Amino acid sequence: MKKARKTTQREPAFLHADERRAAGKAIRETVPRVSHAHWKAPKDRADIVEIIERSNKGRLEHLIPIRHGRMMESAFAFYRGTADIMAADLATTPVSGLRVQACGDAHLCNFGGFATPERRVIFDINDFDETLPGPWEWDVKRLAASLVVAGRQIGLAESDAVRAARAAASSYRERMSDYAGMRALDVWYDAIDLDRFIKAVDSPERQEIIRKRLEKIEEKNVPDYLFPKLADHVGDTPRIKDDPPLIFHPTPEQTPGLHTQFGDAIRQYRESLPEHLRTLFDRYEFCDLAIKVVGVGSVGRMCGVVLFMADSRDPIFLQVKEAVPSVLEPYVGKSLHDNHGQRVVAGQRLMQSASDLFLGWTRGLDGRSHYVRQLRDMKISAVVESFDAGDLRTYGRICAWALARAHARSGDPAMIAGYLGGSETFDDAIADFSVEYADQAQRDYRTFVKAIRQGRLKAERLG
Known part of the structure; x- marks a missing residue:
């Protein structure tokens, strides 16, 4: 009779989702969620005009004044055109150490609808010029602050703009928790198609506007x-x-x-x-x-x-x-x-x-x-100027959903979800940061406009 061969069972090389959540939660001990709440410019912060001048190197010289002219249109336009300034600022803020494939420029106008190769319209991030592996917090903060800057620009009450930023942070946290509980393959299959997008819009009137816009875009082949x-x-x-x-x-x-x-x-x-x-x-x-x-x-x-x-x-x-x-x-x-x-x-x-x-x-x-x-494959972009408070809040939540889905593909959704937790602590912190950084963006915008008026920068505004 042969002696049974002794076998040893190998421990899995991975941690289960609940263990990864716990590991993410433990990060709060060194990087509390409330540490994301504030922005204060460091004393050695670089001159923003010098940053803009450096970013102009390598561009076609005769188009640079047009760039400045577009940035001069509003504080929100300036914010859109200065991802480099905010990247330098974000590098001085707390991070959890969890990395994802970051967008690098996740303001609300860099999201939208477009056609997939199967001719299905989906909603997603649509600009990746600055993408690179980096902290997930930076994308969330750039999106949330953009909602406050945009809300001020279109004349909303400050409280409405802040609620939009807070709602975006809440949406990101809630969606990341959902992705943490999904199978890895299901995360990759997930998409925000047109039906899911429309269902997320709580206004029947806005839903009908979206459907009509899509019909017009489909005609423009x-x-x-x-x-x-x-x-x-x-x-x-x-x-x-x-x-x-x-x-x-x-x-x-x-x-x-x-x-x-x-x-x-x-x-x-x-x-x-x-x-x-x-x-x-x-x-x-x-x-x-x-x-x-x-x-x-x-x-x-x-x-x-x-x-x-x-x-x-x-x-x-x-x-x-x-x-x-x-x-x-x-x-x-x-x-x-x-x-x-x-x-x-x-x-x-x-x-x-x-x-x-x-x-x-x-x-x-x-x-x-x-x-x-x-070029323009059934693209649908938000008309921010037409937004009311409800539109901005809803759109911010959907953008944050798309951002969470994108981060969950490359990062560890369970660890990020564990860090974020189930309370509103992170949401409140991001709302506070968004207000303080929107103030910074407006100060920078005024500095930029002053530099143009003093002749330090040239601007050309087209009709």
């Missing part, structure tokens, strides 16, 4: 709407329309080697696509490229729109955006990716529940990094 708006035929050749200074064909000095080397950039982009999508991309031929000024913080960067055609009635517009080092990099470390376009794409694919079919990256003719995506 590329062949029937976007092509005649952006392009025309010069003889038999399709060409993007010039609309200077916001859309124009670059000079040889601005894009050296465009006609002799652009094929190499396209080939690099093609190689960044999944293999099965290269077959689709190969159906299109390059027709034209123009510089297109976009956003606030991106103005002056080498950003363009490229027209490809599969046949005379089958166009596609791709947006090519220059990617530079993330504003988070000085405080969290360099990216693992040498090409910052690849950094953006990798972060976007990690954080979004579904990404654009043509999302990829390349190296520009002058060595600059770029990422590529479709």
Whole structure:
């Protein structure tokens, strides 16, 4: 009779969710949740005009005044265009030590609706220029403070703006707790589709407005709407329309080697696509490229729109955006990716529940990094100026939901949930921080406007 073989059972290499929650809760002993409540500028805080001037390096010189002009429109516009200033400030604030793939610029206008490759409309983060692994708190604080700055800008009562920030923090905490209890695969499958978004809107009137906006956007497809708006035929050749200074064909000095080397950039982009999508991309031929000024913080960067055609009635517009080092990099470390376009794409694919079919990256003719995506693929953006107090509060909660879902994919939702807990302590702390940092943003805005009036910075405001 053979002797039974003695076996040893190995301990699992992972901690269960309740153990991770406990570990997250223990962090409160060294970093209390109330420590997030306040903002006070350090005595050695850098001059914000010098930060802006440094951020202008490498931009197209004649577009820099347009950037300043857009930032000059309001304190909220200034806030949107100065993620670098807030990144430096956040680096002086307490952090739990738990890291995620951070957005880096999670203000409320960097969220919105768009179509997935399956043509399903979802709501998610839609700007990843600054994405990098970093503290989850920084994204939450940038979102919450943006709600206070925006609420003041549209004339809401201070109490309503603060309630919106607090509601966002509460939503993030509650959703993170939900994700902590889900299977890892279910977290990755989760998405905020249009039905879930509309259900989260508590106003029937606003729900109907959203449905009507979507119907209009669906009608504005590329062949029937976007092509005649952006392009025309010069003889038999399709060409993007010039609309200077916001859309124009670059000079040889601005894009050296465009006609002799652009094929190499396209080939690099093609190689960044999944293999099965290269077959689709190969159906299109390059027709034209123009510089297109976009956003606030991106103005002056080498950003363009490229027209490809599969046949005379089958166009596609791709947006090519220059990617530079993330504003988070000085405080969290360099990216693992040498090409910052690849950094953006990798972060976007990690954080979004579904990404654009043509999302990829390349190296520009002058060595600059770029990422590529479709231009306006059924995108829906918030019209913040039309918000009332209820709209701002609801929208902030949904943005925070999307942010929690994105963080749960790359971070440890159970540890973050354990740190946040079930009480409203964190919510109150973030609301207090948001008010104090919104005050800082408005002081910085006044400093910026003063620098323009004194001639230290140049600004051009377009009609």
